[in-house]
Amino acid sequence: MTPDVILQLAVAFGLGLLLGLERERKEDPIAGIRTFPLIALFGTVCAQLSRPLGGWIVAVGLAALSAVLILANLAKNKTGEPDPGITTEVAALLLFAIGALLVVVNITTGVVLAGVMVIVLHMKEPLHRFAGAVGQKDMHAIMQFVLLSLVILPVLPNANYGPYGVWNPFKLWLMVVLIVGISLGGYVAYKIFGSRAGTLLGGVIGGLISSTATTVSFAKRGAQPHLAGLAAVVILTASCVSLGRVLVEIAVMAPAQFPQIAAPIALLAAATCAVTAVFYLRGSHATERLPAQKNPAELKSALVFGGLYALVLVAVAFSKEQLGDAGLYAVALISGLTDMDAITLSSAQLAARGQLDASTAWRAILIAALANFLFKFLIVAGVRSPRLTRSVAAGFGLIALAGAALLVLWD
Structure with missing residues (x-):
């Protein structure tokens, strides 16, 4: 395993922890502090495998993650959980893409995008307050x-x-x-x-x-x-x-x-x-x-x-x-x-x-x-x-x- 591969995996895991911590505080039943690092690693691994196997593997990984999120939502609805929106689901899909971005583009771009995403997620109340004030x-x-x-x-x-x-x-x-x-x-x-x-x-x-x-x-x-x-x-x-x-x-x-x-x-x-x-x-x-x-x-x-x-x-x-x-x-x-x-x-x-x-x-x-x-x-x-x-x-x-x-x- 090369140093670049290790660095990509480490950054993906860290970004996943950051996003997972923010979502865990929202008590979302779909994904939290354990699931988000795994999603980020999944995206990075798929992108790493795409180099010898082809880009199709990233598309398959994204489709598989989408299917898992759909099944999770169906299970949540059957338990009578209130529908809080799709923010966590979209964040999970974007995090998968960021994990792949770390490999395909560069680490800096992925880190900046993840930082913007976590800020937007964290500022739910101020953003809703601003929208209400407009x-x-x-x-x-x-x-x-x-x-x-x-x-x-x-x-x-x-x-x-x-x-x-x-x-x-x-x-x-x-x-x-x-x-x-x-x-x-x-x-x-x-x-x-x-x-x-x-x-x-x-x-x-x-x-x-x-x-x-x-x-x-x-x-x-x-x-x-x-x-x-x-x-x-x-x-x-x-x-x-x-x-x-x-x-x-x-x-x-x-x-x-x-x-x-x-x-x-x-x-x-x-x-x-x-x-x-x-x-x-x-x-x-x-x-x-x-x-x-x-x-x-x-x-x-x-x-x-x-x-x-x-x-x-x-x-x-x-x-x-x-x-x-x-x-x-x-x-x-x-x-x-x-x-x-x-x-x-x-x-x-x-x-x-x-x-x-x-x-x-x-x-x-x-x-x-x-x-x-x-x-x-x-x-x-x-x-x-x-x-x-x-x-x-x-x-x-x-x-x-x-x-x-x-x-x-x-x-």
Whole structure:
């Protein structure tokens, strides 16, 4: 017996134990902690035998397992056991396939698939709770995201058009899907945790959906003196998460240039998180229900962002060619006031294409980030809550100092 064969059998047995332990806790009469390892080993052995004997043996093994599961269900029904569904049966069939996958494809793929399966099985209650919480509007949001990503995106041409050749319909819409997808993830988290989210989680969810919208909502709430501290922490947390969004966008658009562009942005994000942590530890830990969030997958919103992104792409390319770095930074300052995504994606895209230096790209993104902090501070100041304004001014002021230091000192 070769080392590869032993390793495949050992991994299959371990994965079977893991799945069996999860099913045993559900007290399913069909299969548990002993049966699942045997099913995994059965799949692996069938795949190993298929090499000298042919692939038909895997098909026969799967058919035999299916027959056993059918007989087990018939016996269970005769005893009057309630019908809990077919989750265990499907898990058993999939585990057999994973056992074969360890041999036919590779061990890593089988382990990842088994890990996903055990997580899905274990999260029965949260998943059912989420499904129960999904209403008509939420399904509308999900279906609109399907429209954006699976219907519109595949049919768009993947070629460069327009001034400076920066308009690629497929890549442009792909970025729309990316931004909407991140926001939709926050919206899903809001639907799951919205009424139970604490201060930090509320800020995280708000930052995923829209840090500017979160600032507007909590600035209004912070007008009440007893909620000013909580509102400041949520606003700071959402701003910290928004910088995390920026890092993800850079990684997607310019993976090769990511280390050079992302390093100073990551330091600014770290400084923002540090300031947020200080405010959180110093303040009260009262909680406030998150305000209602809008569907981030609305087609109108996606089209508006796509149009804004297209305009910023041209503005950045034009400014760089005609006005130099100073013109680009002016565009970043103006664009960043209300939206950081467009300038981040456009700068990273041009850097990936070699039309923009990495150092220029990160400076443009950082300037946009500082402009966005300024805009959010003006929103807070407009509420005229002295306590909230002082808190946000102190937090954003420290972050702005960190950003200015990076602009001056970072090479």
